[in-house]
Amino acid sequence: EAGVAQSPRYKIIEKRQSVAFWCNPISGHATLYWYQQILGQGPKLLIQFQNNGVVDDSQLPKDRFSAERLKGVDSTLKIQPAKLEDSAVYLCASSGYGTGDSYEQYFGPGTRLTVT
Amino acid sequence: QKEVEQNSGPLSVPEGAIASLNCTYSDRVSQSFFWYRQYSGKSPELIMSIYSNGDKEDGRFTAQLNKASQYVSLLIRDSQPSDSATYLCAVNTGGFKTIFGAGTRLFVKA
Numbered sequence: 001e002a003g004v005a006q007s008p009r010y011k012i013i014e015k016r017q018s019v020a021f022w023c024n025p026i027s028g029h030a031t032l033y034w035y036q037q038i039l040g041q042g043p044k045l046l047i048q049f050q051n052n053g054v055v056d057d058s059q060l061p062k063d064r065f066s067a068e069r070l071k072g073v074d075s076t077l078k079i080q081p082a083k084l085e086d087s088a089v090y091l092c093a094s095s096g097y098g099t100g101d102s103y104e105q106y107f108g109p110g111t112r113l114t115v116t
Numbered sequence: 117q118k119e120v121e122q123n124s125g126p127l128s129v130p131e132g133a134i135a136s137l138n139c140t141y142s143d144r145v146s147q148s149f150f151w152y153r154q155y156s157g158k159s160p161e162l163i164m165s166i167y168s169n170g171d172k173e174d175g176r177f178t179a180q181l182n183k184a185s186q187y188v189s190l191l192i193r194d195s196q197p198s199d200s201a202t203y204l205c206a207v208n209t210g211g212f213k214t215i216f217g218a219g220t221r222l223f224v225k226a
Binding site for chain 1: 120148150158159160161162165204206208212213214215216217218219
């Protein structure tokens with residue numbers, strides 16, 4: 001079974017530029033998550049999709065971040081314009097639907113973003 | 117008040133010893149609990165899930181859950197240098213909401 005795919009793996013941009021990240025979840029997983037992880041901290045949820053609907057985006061800085069999940073499968077996360085404090089690893093994860101082990105999340109390799 | 121709390125460490129144990137990692141959570145209705153291992157520069161990897169009070173064993177790993185005390189722990193027996201990583205506790209508080217702790221860094225000395 002293929003895991004969660006993400007691209008790019010690394011990205012360096014200047015502040016005020018824009019950037020986009022792509023994620024393809026595990027086949028059949030209904031729930032997709034985007035996290036931001038700053039060095040030394042736990043993952044912080046940015047947005048969570050159930051199929052192609054948003055379940056939770058309460059911590060997404062909506063003035064600069066946007067995300068969509070195309071046809072309930074792939075997802076993109078965009079930052080425009082980027083700030084220095086956006087430097088972090090952006091993790092995508094997916095899980096099944098329902099109770100118990102359906103909440104087990106499987107993570108992609110992440111994208112390391114550096115804003116200069 | 118943080119919703120999922122872990123000691124940041126580092127926790128240092130000698131090779132072959134038992135490493136004990138602890139996590140407390142604030143939401144009493146939480147039902148699902150997870151431990152993830154994260155090596156430096158890598159993404160989190162699920163190693164244990166526990167849903168009922170008591171112990172759950174998987175190889176060298178044992179997860180322990182006490183819902184009355186709102187406490188979940190992970191024991192690693194016969195610790196190996198390859199176990200050196202950050203261990204993240206995650207708690208599902210109902211519905212689709214899962215909250216991660218900041219993690220505990222474990223260092224196993226050879």
